[in-house]
Amino acid sequence: MANEYWKFVNKLGHDIESAFGSALKSALDTVTAAVEAHTAKQKQFVDSLTLAMCGRQLTDAKVAEFEKYLETNPDQLQMRIVLLGKYGDLQYGNDSELRQRRVEHIAWIIQNQPECPIAGTPFALVSKSDDEGKVAHKRLKELWLEQCSKPEVSVPLLLNAAAFFQQHNKKVAEKCLKRALKMQPLNKNVRKDLVQLYTLWDGHEAEALTNLEVALKLTWNDWDRLSLLESLPDAALAAGNLERATKAADDLLLLAKKFRERKRDSCGDAIHKGHTVLGLVALKKGKTNKAKSHLALSVAGIESPVLCSFGPSLDLVKELASSGERDAVLQYLDRHEQLCGPFNESAFELRYEVEFRKRRTGNDDDEFTQAYLDRQIEILRSHAASKSNTKHSRDDGQIHLTSMQIEWLKKQYEEALQAENYEAAYHADKRRRMYETHLANLKSC
Helix, strand or coil: HHHHHHHHHHHHHHHHHHHHHHHHHHHHHHHHHHHHHHHHHHHHHHHHHHEEEEEEECHHHHHHHHHHHHHHHCCHHHHHHHHHHHHCCCCHHHCCCHHHHHHHHHHHHHHHHCCCCCHHHHCCCCCCCCCHHHHHHHHHHHHHHHHCCCCCCCCHHHHHHHHHHHHCHHHHHHHHHHHHHHHHCCCCHHHHHHHHHCCCCCCCCCHHHEEEHHHHHHCCCCHHHHHHHHCCCHHHHCCCCCHHHHHHHHHHHHEEEEHHHHHCCHHHHHHHHHHHHHHHHHCCCCCCCHHHHHHCCCCCCCCCCCHHHHHCCCHHHHHHHCCCCCHHHHHHHHHHHHHHHHHHHHHHHHHHHHCCCCCCCCCCHHHHHHHHHHHHHHHHHHHHCCCCCCHHHHHHHHHHHHHHHHHHHHHHHHHHHHHHCCCHHHHHHHHHHHHHHHHHHHHHC
């Protein structure tokens, strides 16, 4: 399909030159070059992520082979990306040697390939959750600052640096993005990154909305506009602009309907977002029945990969729960489970409060944990008996996570015993037995 497209473009260019002369042909060539460059950047980004994801399948022997090869061939960027994929989950682990290897690969990329798309993804970020992570983050921060201090820098480099600084150094991230914007005022990706930064930065809701509005003006393609419009209702609501939030949500639903009629996409995410925001606006205006109507519509026919994996938003349903709308809340939570299964802890916590009329007392609340695990098995068995949708069949991922939880609790038990903290040891052992029973039940579903 892509080859056919470029054949068409080339033929069109030839026809234009024949009919109108070289000036218009030159303009077409400029546009074509820009499209090609954009396509190449997108491909590079996808290729980097694909390599990283493939890295998760590496065996320990292959990892050792790659590391040995890099000792004498350090310029193998793709091999480093694969290893970052393998090491991706280790920034929170206890293996200091592997964590250090990961940091070395990130440092090399910052120093030698700072424009590489992988440098702006979570694969190249470091958590400051412990002392080792703080030391590593400080080192990488200095490398990025060194790169940004150079007089000649590119926009991709600045975007990657901003991604690194976004969580812990928002002012530095903002400086990087504003510098990139000065270099390319019409670059909507810079605007989108500014929106993301300001959305995560308390007190900057108005800036998020402003930059999102500008990004929309720079976007002519309906499909790209749909993606941006999904963020606009929330941004307007966060900025306190209820009228703009309402209009944005209406525009989003209208565009989603347009795509559905063309049968291009179900647009479930857009429909869910639009009705959720309209419901929140209705609640702020004291229109509870209208809010409940939007709550129901927000989960009607919205199946999408994202919503069926992570579940619908809980923002509106939590507000209605606070207003005492028990029936509407429970109906929504039932639909939530139908979409993504019974494994969303936050959704169950809300059910726990509304249906069971109890409150979770903390992460170590055994009563809550037991109720949550029992609910999972109840739903799995119920849908297995009725042969309902696959979201409620046994989930091997949950079996793996439960097994990891058991191993972690065993470790907690041993550490508590060594510290002669017998109360903590008893609690860890009790929870281990709880999860072992749950694992057996999961396997039987």
